[in-house]
Structures are given as structure tokens and as C-alpha cells.
Amino acid sequence: MNTTNPLLQPFKNKDQAVPFDLIKVEHYVPAVEEAIKMAKENVAKIKANPEAPDFENTIVALEAASVHADQISTIYSNLEVAHADEALQALAKDIYPMLTALSSDISLDSEIFARVKAVYDKRESLNLNLEQTRLLEKTYLSFTRNGALLNAADKETLRQIDQELSVLGPKFSENVLKATNSFEMLLDKKEDVDGLPEGTLEGAAALAKAKGHDGKWIFNLQIPSYLPFMTYAKNRALREKMWRAFSSKAFKGEFDNQANVLKIVELRDKRAKVLKFTTHADFVLAERMAKNPKTVMDFLNKLLAASKNAGLKDVQELTEFANKLDGLTEIKPWDVAYYSEKLKEERYAFNEEDLRPYFKLENVVEGVFAHAKKLYGLTFKENKEIPVYHPEVKAYEIYEDASGKYMGLFYTDYFPRETKKGGAWMTQFRSQGLIDGEMKRPHVSIVCNFTQPTPTKPSLLTYDEVRTLFHEFGHALHGMLSECTYPSLSGTNVYWDFVELPSQIMENWVGEKEGLDIFARHYETNEPMPAELIEKLKRSQKFQAGYMSCRQLQFGLMDMAWHSTDPGTIKDVDAFEELATAETRLFPKVDGANSSCSFGHIFAGGYSAGYYSYKWAEVLDADAFEYFKEKGLFNQEVAKKFKDNVLSRGGTEHPMDLYKKFRGREPDPNALLRRDGLI
Known part of the structure; x- marks a missing residue:
């Protein structure tokens, strides 16, 4: 054991x-190498065990075999997206292939698989409980889905593919x-920034000043x-x-991802075929609800049928409005947000910026904590002694009110930086469950890219950012309320099409007066958000629902197209995308977009x-929230059912079984169309 490397110390x-x-x-690579060595020794011990394979000496032992490698890789991979300079980024090409090789070594080991x-x-005769049964099934499947049943040549092919994908x-x-x-984009003329809110201008001026352009404004992507x-x-x-720059990110030019896209889909398809699946989509969906x-296609097409006409109507309405306002005969994608905002203002007599003063970041954070307290009895206490990876990150201890039980740690990281990738996500530095023979509580983190404070104003969030915070916090609750035995089944380790339920349901509370009243206060006067403003916000919730739905469906159908088409037939990334999205398009394709x-979710993010x-x-979430609305937004009985059957159970049972225990029935597919006003 290395005595100076902090990653290898207790x-x-x-x-x-x-x-x-x-x-x-410089600590990462040696730590990963050492942890891999330890994992291999643990696996060798399992193989050398003279006793007959059983649940404890094989399945549980295997779950624990690479615990240190898992921990170090988690720390590295979290920082690689949240706070990585060039030096840390550069390690990815060494670290990920090493970890992938370890996982291939284990999953392709025929002796280990024979024990599993x-x-x-003999699972029927073992008297296992639900969670043990699920772990056994998941372990067996993880071997077969990673090539354990293949011949030697195919195993080698799979190993090569996984190595390549680990870097791509x-x-x-x-x-x-x-x-x-x-x-x-550096601007210096007042007319160029006409229409922009004061807070946005102040942020752009502060950015320009920091880069040596005093008196100008910088806008970025x-x-x-x-x-x-x-x-x-x-x-x-x-x-x-701006739109063209944003919509052509990593397409052509110095950081072109076209070759990476084609290579990734080719390798995924090849991998699926080696494993006897027709396409990568077939492979993935075998382990989904x-x-x-x-x-999936029937589901997306059913939603598209309900959304397309509404979407076209939204665009038509926007075109007529832009014509009336500015004489435009045709609107382009870079006009949509601008005229939507103006139309919303005219129709509902409110502007998204009217909400911002009521969403000071610190108040919203207090608000999300208050929701966790009212619904699930949790309290958060900041602890400044706990080390963080950047000065803006905060660390909290979590406690259960009723019992005083310690529930884990929670890290928050809210602002954009050049070392952080875009978007927002929840992750963990440690899962809940049995680690090193002890039950451990989780260390959960959320990472966002929110509006920063300016020299004269605190961080004032947009309504969309508030929803994002509640969304990621929903994922965080799934992690921190976990009460499972095995880390690989705990928290958010559930079927991927179930993992968004805890996050998306949380967004609903910020669309309700009762939720907003808890925290939406003016940052200067501390006055609560006026009831009429909340009413306008609520009325505007279904605004352009058809357009928004088509946009999401465009991404979903494009993803399915990339992963269910024979890559041999795809020669051109752009032409293929145009074809895949034709049905969902509400605007003609713009050349160069x-x-x-830049679709990181599907090419670099596990989606x-x-x-x-x-x-x-x-x-x-629409169906589940109807239950809360029926019984009361903070109804203890419904909250307890959601906590006991969804949030605390991780992946210990099939998601549909968990959902039915919570709701008493399967979800009603029309709940979403009702909420969006599409039926």
C-alpha cells in the first residue's frame, strides 16, 4: 500500500x-494501477476458494472485489467533467482504458463466470430474499451481456471494442x-445589446472586464x-x-466530432452483433422497462401524433406574431426564443425576467431543502471542514429529523467554469450500501451551470434554472434516501427509463403556489412572489407545449435512429441526422447546424x-404527481409511499413493481398529454 498517495490511504x-x-x-494513475492490482488479487481469491460456489463467497465477494478501483475511478471521472484542466483531462486516455481492461478481465474470465x-x-433452492435475487440476476446478466458466453475469438473482439469505446x-x-x-462574441455598441436585461448585461460586462475588455460585453455559449x-x-x-455558433458546436472545424460519432455507432453496433443482438438499441433495451x-418507437410516435399539429400551430402563431410586430414573413430558429418571450408577455402579461428577482440562488437552495424536510423529513447542515474540489463547492451533512440518523453527505457546485462541461447532473462520490464489510451512507453531488452573481447582484436564477435545481435534487434524493444492502443496486442504480422519475417529479412543486410560497422571495425586499405573478406563470405552463414536445421527440427519435440503423449504410453524419429528424422538424434544416x-447525452453520457x-x-411523473395533487402536495402518506417504494429501494425490484406498490396501479399514459394540454 502506497504510504504517500492520499487516494490509497484511509x-x-x-x-x-x-x-x-x-x-x-500525479496521484491518479499510480492509485488506479494499485487499485486494479488489489481487485485482481481479490478475484484470484474468489477463484481459488476450494468451497463450492455460493451467494456469499461468489456473488457478494465479486460485488466487493473492485471497491477501491471503483472509488478512485468515481473521483476521477466526476472531476474530469466537473473541474478538469488540460492535465487532468489528458489522463482520461490512460485511466479509462485501464479500468475498462479490468472490467473486461473480470467479465470474460471463464472460471469466475463458471462460479457465477x-x-x-441453483437460485430456486437458495432461499434468497428479493434484493439478493436481484443481485444474483444482475451479476449473471452483467457477465452474459459482457461476453461471458462467447468463444475466445469473440471475447477478444469484444475486449478490443470496449477499449476503443473507453477513449472515444x-x-x-x-x-x-x-x-x-x-x-x-465581444460587443461594444449599445445598440448591439438592446433589449437585454440589466443582470445579463452586468454579467457580460464583468466577463469582458475579467478578460481585459473594460466597457464592453462578452457573450459565450x-x-x-x-x-x-x-x-x-x-x-x-x-x-x-450566436445560434449558428451554438448549433454547430463540434461539427466541422478544429474540434470536429463527426468521425467520433461514426466510430462510436459502428463499434456499438459491432458489439451488439457479437453479443447476438440485432442492433445496439436491442441490446440496451433488453434491460429497460x-x-x-x-x-419505444410506438411510444415516441404516439406522442408525436399528439404533438405535431400542436407544434406546427405554435410555429404558425409565432410567425403571425413576428409579422405583426416586425413585419417578418418567415421566422428562423434564432427567432423562436425571442418572439416566444414577446408573445408570452403579450398573452399572459408577464416576462420570464419578472420571476428572476424572486429566485436568488441561496433562497432556492433553502427552498429545495425545505421541500426535502416537508416531504421526507431531512435536514441539511453545511460543514466547512469537509474538503471540496473548488472554492465554489459546498458540502452538507444530511440528517433525518425524526430519528436524528445521519443520512450522508451532499455536495453542490452551481456555476459555469472553463474546466466544467455544460449542462447539469447528479452523481455520487460514494454509493450507499455494504462497503468494506460496513453499511455506508452515500456521498451525493449535484453539478450545474447557473447564472453567476455579478458585482452588484447575487445569483438570480431563471425559472428554468430553478426547475433544473429541483430536477437534479430529485436525483440526489434518490441517492441519499437509499436503504439497500448492495451498492450496485442502491440509489440511482435502476433501469435507465425509471431513473428520471424521482428527478422529474420534483420539478412539479415549483409550478405550484404552495411550493413557490416556501422560498420565492424578492432578493431586495424579501416580499413573497405575488399571487398574480404565480397565476400568470401557471397559465403560461402549457404555452407552446406542442413545440417543446416535438423538440424532445426529435432528440429521442434521432437517438433511436443512430442506434438501430446499420452503421454501414451511414456515410454522412449531417445527411443522416436530417433524415432521422425529418418527421419531427418544425423548421427547414439550416445548413451548418x-x-x-454535440449530443453528449447519447455519445458520451450513457443515454x-x-x-x-x-x-x-x-x-x-405526470401520473405520480396527480396522486400528490389529489391528496395534497405535502401529504405525508403519499410522500411516505413514494419514499418507501421508489426513493429508498434503488434497483432491488423491477421498476414497474415498485411503481405499482406506490400508485396501486400501472401509470396512465394519458397523464402527460393531459398535463401538457395536448388532449
Whole structure:
């Protein structure tokens, strides 16, 4: 055991929190190498065990074999997307292939698989409980889905594919990040920033000043800069310039992802075929609630049938409005946010910016904590002694009110940086469950890219950012309320098309007066958000629901197309994307714009053949929230049912069984269309 490498020492902080203050770039590779060696020794012990294979000495032992490698890789992979300079990024091409090789070594080891299969074959006679049965099934499946039943030549092919893929995902992400960072628009004329809100201008001026351009404004492709510009800037030519830059990220140019996209889909398809699946989508969906591509396509097409006419009507209405306002005869994609905002203002007499003063970040965070307290009895206490990986990150201890029980740690990281990838996500530095022979509580983290404070104003969030915070916090609750035995089944380790239910349901509370009253207060006067403003917000919720639905369905259908088409027939990334999205398009294709090359969710984020999950989970969350609305938004009985049957159970049972225990029936597929006003 290395005596100086902090990653290989016992962690000494509260609840063995990660010692970020001690870890340096040079510690990662030696730590990963050492942890892999330990994992291999553990696997060798399992194989050498003279006793007959049983649940404990094989399945549980295997679950624990690579615990240290898992921990170190989790720390690295979390920082690689949340806070990575060039030096840390550069390690990806060494670290990911090493970890992938370890996982291939284990899953392709015929002796280990023989032991697993021996236990699996006698599962009926073992008297296992639900969770043990699920772990056994999951372990057996993870071997067969990773090639355990293949011949030697096919195993070698699979190993090569997995090695290549382990580098391509991070490379794709890195290109998107570099492409995002490479564009800046420097403006110095007052008329160029006409229409932009004061807070946005102040942020842009502060950014320009920090880069040596005092008295000017810088806008970039980070969402807190890009979205307000697209929504409020009167200058149409500049909106077009921003839109084209945003919509062509990593497509052509220095950070082009086209070759990566083609290679990734080719390798995934090849992998699926080696494993005797027709396509990558068939492979992925075999372990999902949806079960197969046909179910997914039927589901997406049913929603498209309900959304398309509404979407076309939304665009038609917007065109007529833009014509009336500015004489435009045709609107383009870079006009949508701008005229939508103006139309919403005219129709509902409110502007998204009217909400911002009531959403000071600190108040929203208090609000999300208050929701966790009212619904699930949780309290959060900041602990400044716990090391963090960046000065803006905060760490909290979580406690259960009723029992005083310690529930884990929670990290928050809210603002964009050049070392952080775009978007928002929840992750964990440690899962809940049995680790090193002890039951451990989880260390959960959420990472976002929100509007930053300016020299004169605190961080004031958009309504969309507030929803994002509640969404990621929903995932976080799934992690922190977990009460499982085995880490690989705990928290968010569930079927991918079930994982968005806890997050999406949380967004509903910020669309209700009762939820907003808890935290939406004016940052200067502390006055609550006026009831009439909340009423306007509520009335506007179904605004352009058809357009928004078509947009999500476009991503879902494009994902399915990439992963269920023979890659041999795909020669051109852009032409293929155009064909795949033809049915969902509400605008003609703009030359030079391409979504696939920056679609990190499916090419670098685990959502391949799974992007439909957002819509699938919207059906679940609309149906589940109807139950809360029926009984009361903070009804203890419903909250307890949701906690006991969904949030605390992880992947210990089939999601549909868990959902039915909560709801008393299967979800009603029309709940979503009702909520969006599409039926």
C-alpha cells in the first residue's frame, strides 16, 4: 500500500469524505494501477476458494472485489467533467482504458463466470430474499451481456471494442467543451445589446472586464449567457450569429466530432452483433422497462401524433406574431426564443425576467431543502471542514429529523467554469450500501451551470434554472434516501427509463403556489412572489407545449435512429441526422447546424438508445404527481409511499413493481398529454 498517495490511504475526514485538498493530478494513475492490482488479487481469491460456489463467497465477494478501483475511478471521472484542466483531462486516455481492461478481465474470465453460473443455476433452492435475487440476476446478466458466453475469438473482439469505446466517449466530451469555450462574441455598441436585461448585461460586462475588455460585453455559449441573449437581444443578425455558433458546436472545424460519432455507432453496433443482438438499441433495451425498440418507437410516435399539429400551430402563431410586430414573413430558429418571450408577455402579461428577482440562488437552495424536510423529513447542515474540489463547492451533512440518523453527505457546485462541461447532473462520490464489510451512507453531488452573481447582484436564477435545481435534487434524493444492502443496486442504480422519475417529479412543486410560497422571495425586499405573478406563470405552463414536445421527440427519435440503423449504410453524419429528424422538424434544416456532434447525452453520457427515457419518465411523473395533487402536495402518506417504494429501494425490484406498490396501479399514459394540454 502506497504510504504517500492520499487516494490509497484511509480517508480521515468526516464519514471518510474524499480528501480533495490532498489529491494532485500525479496521484491518479499510480492509485488506479494499485487499485486494479488489489481487485485482481481479490478475484484470484474468489477463484481459488476450494468451497463450492455460493451467494456469499461468489456473488457478494465479486460485488466487493473492485471497491477501491471503483472509488478512485468515481473521483476521477466526476472531476474530469466537473473541474478538469488540460492535465487532468489528458489522463482520461490512460485511466479509462485501464479500468475498462479490468472490467473486461473480470467479465470474460471463464472460471469466475463458471462460479457465477453455478450459483445462478441453483437460485430456486437458495432461499434468497428479493434484493439478493436481484443481485444474483444482475451479476449473471452483467457477465452474459459482457461476453461471458462467447468463444475466445469473440471475447477478444469484444475486449478490443470496449477499449476503443473507453477513449472515444471522453474524447467526444472534450471536443464539445473545447468547441464551447472557443467561441466568444465581444460587443461594444449599445445598440448591439438592446433589449437585454440589466443582470445579463452586468454579467457580460464583468466577463469582458475579467478578460481585459473594460466597457464592453462578452457573450459565450454557456447557457446562462447564451439563453438570455437568444431570448431578449433585439439584434437579429447577432442572434443568428450566436445560434449558428451554438448549433454547430463540434461539427466541422478544429474540434470536429463527426468521425467520433461514426466510430462510436459502428463499434456499438459491432458489439451488439457479437453479443447476438440485432442492433445496439436491442441490446440496451433488453434491460429497460420498455424492453425493445418497437415499444419505444410506438411510444415516441404516439406522442408525436399528439404533438405535431400542436407544434406546427405554435410555429404558425409565432410567425403571425413576428409579422405583426416586425413585419417578418418567415421566422428562423434564432427567432423562436425571442418572439416566444414577446408573445408570452403579450398573452399572459408577464416576462420570464419578472420571476428572476424572486429566485436568488441561496433562497432556492433553502427552498429545495425545505421541500426535502416537508416531504421526507431531512435536514441539511453545511460543514466547512469537509474538503471540496473548488472554492465554489459546498458540502452538507444530511440528517433525518425524526430519528436524528445521519443520512450522508451532499455536495453542490452551481456555476459555469472553463474546466466544467455544460449542462447539469447528479452523481455520487460514494454509493450507499455494504462497503468494506460496513453499511455506508452515500456521498451525493449535484453539478450545474447557473447564472453567476455579478458585482452588484447575487445569483438570480431563471425559472428554468430553478426547475433544473429541483430536477437534479430529485436525483440526489434518490441517492441519499437509499436503504439497500448492495451498492450496485442502491440509489440511482435502476433501469435507465425509471431513473428520471424521482428527478422529474420534483420539478412539479415549483409550478405550484404552495411550493413557490416556501422560498420565492424578492432578493431586495424579501416580499413573497405575488399571487398574480404565480397565476400568470401557471397559465403560461402549457404555452407552446406542442413545440417543446416535438423538440424532445426529435432528440429521442434521432437517438433511436443512430442506434438501430446499420452503421454501414451511414456515410454522412449531417445527411443522416436530417433524415432521422425529418418527421419531427418544425423548421427547414439550416445548413451548418448539427445536433449529433454535440449530443453528449447519447455519445458520451450513457443515454444511448435511452434518450426516450425523459419522455417515458414524464408519463410516470405526470401520473405520480396527480396522486400528490389529489391528496395534497405535502401529504405525508403519499410522500411516505413514494419514499418507501421508489426513493429508498434503488434497483432491488423491477421498476414497474415498485411503481405499482406506490400508485396501486400501472401509470396512465394519458397523464402527460393531459398535463401538457395536448388532449
